[in-house]
Amino acid sequence: MNGIPAPRRPTRTVHVGSVAIGSQYPVKVQSMTNTPTHQVKATLGQIERLAEAGCEIVRVSVPDEAAALALPKLVAHSPVPLIADIHFDHRLALKAVEAGVAGLRLNPGNLRSPKQVALVASAAKDQGIPIRVGVNSGSVPQDLLKKFGEPTPSALVEAALRHVELLEKKHFSDIKVSLKATDVATTVAAYRLLAKKVDYPFHLGITEAGTAFTGTVKSAIGLGILLAEGIGDTIRVSLAADPVEEVRVAWEILKSLGLRRRGVEVIACPTCSRAAFDVAAVAGKIEKRLASRQAPLRVAVMGCIVNGPGEATLADLGLVGTNKGVLLYVEGRKIKRGTLAEMTAELLKLAKKK
Ligand code: SF4
Numbered sequence: 001m002n003g004i005p006a007p008r009r010p011t012r013t014v015h016v017g018s019v020a021i022g023s024q025y026p027v028k029v030q031s032m033t034n035t036p037t038h039q040v041k042a043t044l045g046q047i048e049r050l051a052e053a054g055c056e057i058v059r060v061s062v063p064d065e066a067a068a069l070a071l072p073k074l075v076a077h078s079p080v081p082l083i084a085d086i087h088f089d090h091r092l093a094l095k096a097v098e099a100g101v102a103g104l105r106l107n108p109g110n111l112r113s114p115k116q117v118a119l120v121a122s123a124a125k126d127q128g129i130p131i132r133v134g135v136n137s138g139s140v141p142q143d144l145l146k147k148f149g150e151p152t153p154s155a156l157v158e159a160a161l162r163h164v165e166l167l168e169k170k171h172f173s174d175i176k177v178s179l180k181a182t183d184v185a186t187t188v189a190a191y192r193l194l195a196k197k198v199d200y201p202f203h204l205g206i207t208e209a210g211t212a213f214t215g216t217v218k219s220a221i222g223l224g225i226l227l228a229e230g231i232g233d234t235i236r237v238s239l240a241a242d243p244v245e246e247v248r249v250a251w252e253i254l255k256s257l258g259l260r261r262r263g264v265e266v267i268a269c270p271t272c273s274r275a276a277f278d279v280a281a282v283a284g285k286i287e288k289r290l291a292s293r294q295a296p297l298r299v300a301v302m303g304c305i306v307n308g309p310g311e312a313t314l315a316d317l318g319l320v321g322t323n324k325g326v327l328l329y330v331e332g333r334k335i336k337r338g339t340l341a342e343m344t345a346e347l348l349k350l351a352k353k354k
Contacts, residue, residue, distance in 0.1 A: 276321025
């Protein structure tokens with residue numbers, strides 16, 4: 001696609017359970033539960049909804065003993081590999097490893113004792129599970145904040161490298177790194193900087209990106225810039241919303257760059273006074289009715305014959321408004337003309353068969 005995205009930055013491969021992460025593999029989609037982890041039923045329910053939406057790895061926070069105790073059950077029943085998110089207390093990381101999680105995320109800003117990190121590295125190594133060094137602009141170590149004045153790209157990179165060195169000292173190299181800031185420019189600059197220094201896979205994210213609307217825009221721009229440059233091996237979109245939305249947005253980002261294909265992709269015109277039917281309503285209905293679909297399918301929903309036939313010809317299925325009813329396209333060919341209700345029903349029937 002015209003050099004976009006650029007070839008992936010070469011990295012090592014890391015396995016999170018059955019999911020391979022690195023430049024040899026498609027960029028993976030992650031999200032995080034927001035239920036209290038110790039509430040097993042609620043958390044498993046959310047993990048299942050995330051997996052159905054296409055989430056390939058789920059992270060759960062482990063803030064206390066009760067959460068750690070819930071992990072064995074969550075691991076046993078989760079349809080996707082689970083990563084334990086650990087802050088402050090290395091003993092919770094050790095418990096998570098024991099519980100059988102497929103990976104750990106450690107925060108170098110609040111887990112800094114070399115001795116404690118060494119203990120966690122050794123336990124993770126014994127179990128063959130990776131560790132993500134997850135730096136956040138909100139929890140950069142104090143000495144680096146003093147040195148750089150604020151969480152600059154260099155501060156984030158130094159925080160990560162310091163932690164990576166602690167792990168490497170224990171001959172641990174099953175590492176992923178993330179450098180999340182709340183603003184796009186810092187995040188992008190930080191990942192670019194670290195990309196020149198290490199060959200570990202990167203987990204991308206804009207941290208605390210905001211509500212569904214602003215966070216989606218911010219994440220699409222930040223992650224989009226990096227992914228277009230070939231940087232990034234797994235992504236998490238952070239939204240102050242239902243995490244299922246994070247997964248939907250992540251997939252749209254990957255689809256927009258042609259990095260992955262999954263489920264229905266609706267091409268819909270913005271409409272104007274020429275539109276022969278309510279394109280937004282029909283496109284929304286089709287998206288909703290085909291939301292659980294996993295196999296790729298491109299559907300064009302176009303208001304009139306200005307751009308309609310062109311787009312419908314390029315799609316697997318298409319609807320085009322005319323002043324004499326709606327045209328149905330199948331695999332690039334005009335098949336039928338009928339009322340909007342008839343043609344929409346027929347398209348949905350065909351989509352389900354495909
Ligand atoms: S396809 Fe037709 S209805 Fe849709 S925006 Fe273009 S001109 Fe308007």
